[in-house]
Amino acid sequence: MVIIMETGAAPEDISAVTDAITLEGLTPFENPGVERKVIAVLGVIDAQKIRLMDKFQNMPGVERVTLISDPYKLPSRQCHPKDSTFEVCGVPIGGPLLTIIAGPCSIESKEQALETAHAVKAAGATLLRGGAFKPRSSPYAFQGLGEEGLRILAECREATGLPIVTEVVDPHDVGIVCQYADVLQIGARNMQNYRLLQRVGQSRTPVLLKRGMGVRIREMLMAAEYIMVEGNHQVILCERGIITFEDSTRFTTDINAIPVLKHLSHLPVVLDPSHATGSARYVGPVAKAGIAAGADGLIMEVHPQPGEALSDGPQSLKPEAFAQLMGELRRVAAAVDRVCPPDQPAR
């Protein structure tokens, strides 16, 4: 942390700042600038950062306070230089094998879910997605089947062996969702629901954290910190498109976020080209761009009859289109020294 004093700050203001630093058990290091003084704060200030910034910022003669290290710690590569990898029911997350999560936006019925689960598994998906608790923009839209949806997901896991990724929208539901889910999804709309982040952090179920649609990367990493500081370090970061002035797609894929997140954080990073584009037509090209940009995997929506889907039909791939895309992704993955999981035709 560096404290930059105003030009011509009074000597007593400067000594008040250095005294305050010493009182905190830290060491001030003064740089006798020609125009203004800069005071570096030396010592371990990790958990105190925000409080100390506010404190020094409010002192007379202080122009501004700047952090040298990242405001987040646990997700930061500065604290953990090597890529983090972990397993979900034996499926590797991070590392050379790409994580491919696919399935319907919402679980609508047992038939729809099972048909999709078998199809995405045959095409090579390694985890099944599906929403039982849906955070819809309209209160009149389909809200999901709730616990019945979770039971159907568990049947799909039983039938296919695919671990399940499903969203939790309310801190009170974390217990029940954990009884079924292998990965808890935090949706874009809830990325800054701090009570929910703390609650999933207290569970030991891995978390897929989606970026808020109007949220900066550093705020996303602070959200990851909320989860990790509670003891749950199995966090997957997910770029899912942000709001920009461009309205020819539902959101705008922030492809930059992939190399930026990989640079700033050791956590695995996946891309959601379905929500990022909102259109099945663009899912394939953007999925390939994500893998080429260094994503550790993808989460994609697949529905046997997208025209009949109760949510996100326009962006859902038909199973055949998903299978074809997986073939194309295998070639892109090989070009960047990654492996896209092979298909697993039903025997």
Ligand code: PEP
């Ligand atoms: C979803 O995955 O179906 C979903 C609601 O995603 P997001 O939170 O990214 O909008």
Ligand code: MN
């Ligand atoms: Mn969706």
